[in-house]
Amino acid sequence: MPSGPVRVALLTPPGRGALAVVGVAGSGALAAVATLFVPRGPASLADRPDGAVVFGRWGDPDRGEELVVVRHSAERLEVHCHGGLAASEAVLASLEQSGAVRQTWQEWLAAAGASAIEVEAREALARVGGPKAVQILCRQLGGALEAELARIAGLEAGGDVAGAAAARDRLRRAARVGLRLTRPWRVVVAGEVNAGKSSLVNALAGHGRSIVSAEPGTTRDVLETRIVLDGWEIDLIDTAGLRDEPEGSTEAAGIERARAAAKAADLVLLCRTGFSLSENSDRLKPVLRDAIHILSKCDLVPSDVAIPPDAIRTSAVTGLGIDALAAAIVRRLVPEEGDDPPLLTGPVLFTARQAETLS
Ligand SMILES: Nc1nc2c(ncn2[C@@H]2O[C@H](COP(=O)(O)OP(=O)(O)O)[C@@H](O)[C@H]2O)c(=O)[nH]1
Ligand SMILES: [Mg+2]
Numbered sequence: 190m191p192s193g194p195v196r197v198a199l200l201t202p203p204g205r206g207a208l209a210v211v212g213v214a215g216s217g218a219l220a221a222v223a224t225l226f227v228p229r230g231p232a233s234l235a236d237r238p239d240g241a242v243v244f245g246r247w248g249d250p251d252r253g254e255e256l257v258v259v260r261h262s263a264e265r266l267e268v269h270c271h272g273g274l275a276a277s278e279a280v281l282a283s284l285e286q287s288g289a290v291r292q293t294w295q296e297w298l299a300a301a302g303a304s305a306i307e308v309e310a311r312e313a314l315a316r317v318g319g320p321k322a323v324q325i326l327c328r329q330l331g332g333a334l335e336a337e338l339a340r341i342a343g344l345e346a347g348g349d350v351a352g353a354a355a356a357r358d359r360l361r362r363a364a365r366v367g368l369r370l371t372r373p374w375r376v377v378v379a380g381e382v383n384a385g386k387s388s389l390v391n392a393l394a395g396h397g398r399s400i401v402s403a404e405p406g407t408t409r410d411v412l413e414t415r416i417v418l419d420g421w422e423i424d425l426i427d428t429a430g431l432r433d434e435p436e437g438s439t440e441a442a443g444i445e446r447a448r449a450a451a452k453a454a455d456l457v458l459l460c461r462t463g464f465s466l467s468e469n470s471d472r473l474k475p476v477l478r479d480a481i482h483i484l485s486k487c488d489l490v491p492s493d494v495a496i497p498p499d500a501i502r503t504s505a506v507t508g509l510g511i512d513a514l515a516a517a518i519v520r521r522l523v524p525e526e527g528d529d530p531p532l533l534t535g536p537v538l539f540t541a542r543q544a545e546t547l548s
Contacts (some may be wrong), residue, residue, distance in 0.1 A: 195221045197288040198297035199277050202315060206272035207285075209407040212265075212297055213289065219263040225283055226258050226268075234260060247280060254279070254447035261540050283524045307333050313371050318415070319422035322370040325537050334543070337536035340539045347409030360547060363532050367539035373415060374522045377451045382429075388505035389460060390414055390427045393515060410526060419519040426450050456521050458514075481517055483510075518523040 195215035199375065201267040214220055228245035233531045237243055241260045246253035247270070256270040270276045285291050290302065298308045310330040317323060329335075337360065378386045394414045412427040428450055451457050459480040478532050484490065487502035487509060496502065501517060503510035527530050 195284070196292050196297065196300060197281055197289045198292040198294050199281060200267070200294050200297065201272070203274065203379050205274070209270050209272045210275035211268040211270065211277055212286070212294075213268065213284060214265045214297075214301070215289075217288075218266050218547045219260070221289055222258060222266050224287060228258075234258065239263075248283060256280075256449075257321055263375040264415050267287045304335060306543065308333055308353060309543070313539055316371045317371070317422070319420055321420035321533075322422065323381065324366065324420075325533060326539065328534070329537060329539060331379055333536040334538065335428065339548075347357070357547060358539050359532065360523070360536060362529075363536070364538040364544055366523060366533055367537040368541070368544065370539050371422045373455070375426060375450075376425050376456045376518060376522070377426045377428060377454040377456060378458045378460065379428050379451050379480070379548075380458075380483075380485070384460040385410075387427050389458070389483070389485060389503060389514075392503070392508065392511045393418070393425060409526065417456055417517045421523060422521060423518070426454065453525075456461045456481065456518065458483055458518070462490070463487050463494075464500070481514070481521060500515055 192536075195217045197214075198212050200210040200212045205301055215221075215403060216417055216420060219235060225248055226234060226245055227247075227250040228234055228237075228243045233339060237260055243258045245256070247256055247268070247489060248254075254270060254276060254277075256268060259267040259269065261267065266301070268280050268281050271355045281291060294517065295308050298311065303311075307330060310326050314323065314326050316332070317326065337356065341353050341356045341360075343354065355417065380386050383471060383485060390412075394416045414425045416423050416425055416426065457480040460483045462485055464482075464484065482497055482500040484494075484496045484502045486506075488507050489506040490502075492502075501510050501514050503514055505511075520527055523533075538547060
């Protein structure tokens with residue numbers, strides 16, 4: 190049974206929503222809510238059974254906000270109010286004024302007995318997109334990481350130093366992906382002006398996100414499109430074409446940003462309509478390394494034109510090569526999936542704290 194002061198926490202994500210839920214817990218929880226909540230109908234909150242869902246007003250019996258109180262037990266209640274920040278803040282503040290201690294929802298979960306890993310998993314789950322990250326985190330929420338850490342401790346206690354080291358090493362390898370789960374992979378689409386970069390982004394995203402134009406230099410800024418490929422969340426970053434422009438022009442600034450985005454990216458897709466041109470041009474050099482090389486607009490190029498063996502032919506018009514490109518992107522971003530399939534379906538570290546605990 191919870192003891193100590195009454196604890197209150199906003200249990201729904203901050204921001205606008207249809208509904209906000211404020212949790213109230215502790216031995217005086219029922220009394221704290223009952224002094225502020227005016228139920229509709231004759232029975233007081235104290236007279237209602239556990240599990241009751243009670244409609245009423247908060248504070249003022251005539252003008253107070255209409256809301257619903259759920260009495261899970263005398264020590265644990267929920268106040269369901271309108272979803273705006275002001276409504277939940279008013280409920281929290283009035284409970285605080287009557288002596289309750291406000292907690293973050295992470296502290297709330299920990300106080301209810303959740304382990305650090307469980308709290309971290311729930312926190313990460315609230316932020317990730319894409320089914321692969323969700324699956325990995327749900328497994329850790331289900332105890333995969335906790336069980337593995339316990340197993341490693343057992344190996345060490347039993348003197349199996351090599352076994353423990355191997356298990357730690359495996360966790361470290363999976364952590365490369367685990368520590369990225371709440372930050373989408375960043376893929377920059379680079380290449381010369383008019384190479385078909387924006388069209389490629391649109392083809393991958395499946396909708397008309399970037400402005401496509403025959404006029405060179407249409408994409409002047411860096412435009413991000415969040416997509417999910419094979420279950421992984423990816424930010425596709427469309428850039429201005431890489432070409433020399435008078436300094437200080439809008440496009441020159443865009444090109445500078447494109448170079449910066451390419452440097453900070455996990456992967457660069459380098460679009461070209463031909464491989465004989467500018468292969469070694471200074472402008473492209475910074476983004477050439479480790480890029481996926483693409484012969485774009487391949488519907489306009491004779492199919493027997495030679496391209497480097499690892500390059501991919503794509504056409505945003507016919508759709509040719511788009512699936513192959515999507516597969517290549519995922520393979521490059523998450524090689525672990527192909528090289529060692531069980532690695533990411535087992536225990537995975539996903540916070541810096543967990544990584545530190547391991548070392
Ligand atoms: N035939 C053909 N035209 C394309 C293809 N991709 C883009 N284009 C055209 O090439 C021009 C430039 O495309 P865009 O995507 O804006 O190039 P960006 O400057 O690199 O972003 C537009 O007129 C597009 O319609 C393609 O795969 N095939
Ligand atoms: Mg463009």
